[in-house]
Amino acid sequence: MRILVIEDEPKTGDYLLRGLGEAGFVVSLARNGRDGLQMAAEGGFDLVVLDVMLPIMDGWQVLRSLRLQEGGADIPVIFLTARDEVQDRVKGLELGADDYLVKPFAFAELVARIRTLLRRGPPREDDxxxxxxxxxxxxxxxxxxxxxxxxxxxxxxxxxxxxxxxxxxxxxxxxxxxxxxxxxxxxxxxxxxxxxxxxxxxxxxxxxxxxxxxxxxxxxxxxxxxx
The missing domain is CATH 1.10.10.10 (Winged helix-like DNA-binding domain superfamily/Winged helix DNA-binding domain)
Incomplete structure (x- = not known):
């Protein structure tokens, strides 16, 4: 499974790149919103881990633009951010995020949430x-x-x-x-x-x-x- 991490904080980005790689995922890293959106739009990713406070384009703009692009509507997106206010979580979900995890976070929880989203699929009895x-x-x-x-x-x-x-x-x-x-x-x-x-x-x-x-x-x- 290929995961795109869009994170500008160097230590966090490197940590996710290494940790998710060790967890068995193929991981790419973008360090600003514009590059992250371009990489996501090019396709091939199974899930995006997205920060909110990003340079050039913030996470809200990235997700809003991604959902409007062909093929971008179905990519699961997890917000991973220090913004922990209720209105921030609501805004992220309203924009189409599939999950919202607040920093500081437990890496095991992030991996569990990623695997849950990747496993999730439609019930077979209702084709x-x-x-x-x-x-x-x-x-x-x-x-x-x-x-x-x-x-x-x-x-x-x-x-x-x-x-x-x-x-x-x-x-x-x-x-x-x-x-x-x-x-x-x-x-x-x-x-x-x-x-x-x-x-x-x-x-x-x-x-x-x-x-x-x-x-x-x-x-x-x-x-x-x-x-």
């Missing part, structure tokens, strides 16, 4: 899910409505997949947070609502009928409702 005119090819991670391809980030796909495979079931925000982000969100954050809005803008706004519905005070459900 194709159809709801109305929407089709989700789980193995190819492709989504379409009315025959039109819909491009989703890795996190948006995970959110849609959860809603679709449990279609008709109302899922609370806490269930969505734990299943899609593997984390418990504080009750006053709007990460789930923001993610649903982004998903609807791609999946529902251009089409009829709507498939993602809100039940106030309860959560969200994906289903085809009778007109």
């Amino acid at each position: 194709v899910i159809r709801i109305g005119d929407m089709e989700i090819d789980v193995m190819k991670r492709k989504v379409s409505r009315q025959g039109q391809r819909i491009t989703l980030t890795a996190k948006e796909f995970g959110l849609l997949h959860l809603l679709a495979r449990r279609q008709g079931e109302v899922l609370s925000r806490s269930i969505i947070a734990s299943q899609v982000w593997d984390i418990n969100f504080e009750s006053d954050t709007n990460v789930i609502d923001a993610a649903i809005r982004r998903l609807r803008s791609k999946l529902d706004d251009p089409f009829e009928p709507k498939l993602i519905h809100t039940l106030r005070g309860m959560g969200y459900v994906c289903e085809l409702r009778a007109p």
Whole structure:
């Protein structure tokens, strides 16, 4: 497995380069955001470990740009940063990060999180899910409505997949947070609502009928409702 580390602090970058290499990964290192984005965009990496406070381009900009590039939407990204405020963690996840680990960190935990993300895959029993005119090819991670391809980030796909495979079931925000982000969100954050809005803008706004519905005070459900 190939991992790209984007880290400008020399000691931390060298430590990750050596340690992840010893853990069995093939590791490349970029020491600023611009070079890191270029390397990630060129492809071939299975996962990116990304710092926030980077020269030239910060980590937020790198991730935002990467998610908009062809092939960049599906690369798992772990933020590894000293920024430990709740709003920073929320921002990172809202931008499409798959995990967020705060410095100082335990190297064993980082490796465990990397391996968890690399192992994660769609359930085999749901190769194709159809709801109305929407089709989700789980193995190819492709989504379409009315025959039109819909491009989703890795996190948006995970959110849609959860809603679709449990279609008709109302899922609370806490269930969505734990299943899609593997984390418990504080009750006053709007990460789930923001993610649903982004998903609807791609999946529902251009089409009829709507498939993602809100039940106030309860959560969200994906289903085809009778007109």
